[in-house]
Amino acid sequence: MGLISMGSGAPPVGLDIGTDHVRAAVLKSSSAAPTLAAYARGDMPMGAVVDGEIVDPAAVASAIRELWRQPGINGRDVVTGVSNQKVVVRLIDLPFMEREELQGAIQYQAQDYIPIPIEDAIIDFQIIGDYMTPGDEHMMEVLLVAAQRDTVEATVAAVEGAGLRLASIDVTSFAIVRSTLGSGLNVFSEDEESPGEAVAVVHIGSGLTNIAVVERGVPRFTRVSSLSGNQFTQAVGNVLNLTFDDAERLKIRAGLPEIGSQAHAETATEDSDARMVREAQDALEREVNKFIAEVRRSLDYYLTQTAQARTIRRIHLTGSSAQLAHLGTYLEKGLQAEVVMSDPLRFIQVASSARVPVEEDRMGAAPAIGLALGGVI
Ligand SMILES: Nc1ncnc2c1ncn2[C@@H]1O[C@H](COP(=O)(O)OP(=O)(O)OP(=O)(O)O)[C@@H](O)[C@H]1O
Ligand SMILES: [Mg+2]
Structure with a gap:
């Protein structure tokens, strides 16, 4: 699925433009699993990407150009992702029609489902399947996606500013x-849920958290939240009056206190470093509890909207911020679901040239690899 798709020869490079980092993944198709031939991560200047929106296309373009100097990152065609609170993903039911007919009608159909004027939106859709109602009406299920035209135009500007071509979004x-x-919209072999169950994927970055729920092989719900790594850092900085960089280092060092540990009890013998760590942990625990409530609201919303799934059995956790010590255990307890650390290398092979850079960024690599995968399958 692509909001814009122009078709091309070589599979496009997966380009993930984030708040803190920009990442590129080069995948080659092969007879076995697709092979990651090159992978790189570079820094994004602060303020260039805010809430998933590119606010400074020139700064983003130069970060991308920098990334293209890294070994093996050399395709001209890229596929990027859009991710912000204004991107709409809705599963809708429509009277059955052929794809071509829907292509013409979607503009009119979509307006009922998206909160932005149709002329300001770029719309795409995918037909998931069709069915008969008890009253013998032929219906179909359509995944509708809409993004703000401005968002897409800023992405085009950044990519073209870096001398590249946007093959799809x-x-x-x-x-x-x-x-x-798994590699296709409809292929989740090992996670094939039994009826009545769904799985969630939660990716926690720096400025955004992406939540998706997958049921019967299809992502049926997505939500983007701004509760993520930067907020955790900010909370630590605020209680201890630290600069952002100092708070960032302390956050990573402290992590969350082990559930049930005595880490937060203040003791008479506590030195100043132990006190800082304890206060940072307390602040993180408060922030993570808010985060859990936010995820729970999203999952509950999904479960009340769908007639089929009654539970979210498993949560796949990814993103650099998922490395916060003990976060998985907190989520497991708070959401009453099994939490597994996801591995973006699970379905691909990795060439030796890509091994080191991708291993160093294993939790942050899921979006770039997934974008590239969309181009080779
Ligand atoms: N070991 C760690 N423990 C806790 N947090 C970590 C750890 N390592 C990195 N992080 C956090 O991960 C975040 C950066 O994540 P990432 O690089 O994936 O964001 P991004 O992709 O640039 O942003 P986004 O996708 O949200 O726009 C920072 O908040 C950083 O503090
Ligand atoms: Mg990211």
Whole structure:
């Protein structure tokens, strides 16, 4: 699925443009699993990407150009993702029609489902399947995606500013699901849920968290939240009055206190470093509890909207911020679901040239790899 798709020869490079980092994944198709031939991550200047929107296309373009100097990153065609609170993903039911007919009608059909004027949106859809109602009406299920035209135009500007060509735009959540659960929209072999169950994928970055729910092989719900790594850092900085960089280092060092540990009890012998760590952990625990409530609201919303799934059995956790110590255990307890650390290398092979850079960024690599996967399958 691509909001814009122009078709091309070589599979496009997966380009993930984030708040803190920009990443590129080069995949080659092969007879066995697709092979990651090159992978790189570079820094994004602060303020260039805010809430998933490119606000400074020139700064993003130069970060991308920098990335293209890294070994093996050399394709001209790229596929990027859109991910922000204004991207709409809705599963809708429509009277059955052929694909071509829907292509013409979608503009009119979509307006009922998206909160932005149709002329300001770029719309795409995928037909998931068709069915008969008890009253013998022929219906179909359609996954509708809409992004703000401005968002897409800023992405085009950044990519073209870097001397590259935008081959297609995907929804970042779909890319994350693809690299986490399997390579196609409809292929989730090992996670094949039994009826009544769904799985969630939660990717926690720096400025955004992407939540997706997959049921019967299809991502049926996505939500983007701004509760993520930067907020955790900010909370630590605020309680201890630290600079952002100091708070960032302390956050990573402290992590969350082990559940049930005595880590937060203040003791008479506590030195100043132990006190800082304890206060950071307390702040993180409060922030993570808010985060859990946010994820729970999203999952509950999904479960009340769908007639089929009654539970979310398993949560796949990814993203650099998922490395916060003990986060998985907190989520497991707070959401009453099994939490597994997801591995974006699970469904691909890795060439020796890509091994080191991707291993160093294993939790952050899911979007870039998933975007590239969309181009080779
Ligand atoms: N070991 C760790 N423990 C906790 N947090 C970590 C750890 N390593 C990195 N992080 C956090 O991960 C975040 C950066 O994530 P990432 O690089 O994936 O974001 P991004 O892709 O640039 O942003 P986004 O996708 O949200 O726009 C930072 O908040 C950083 O503090
Ligand atoms: Mg990211």
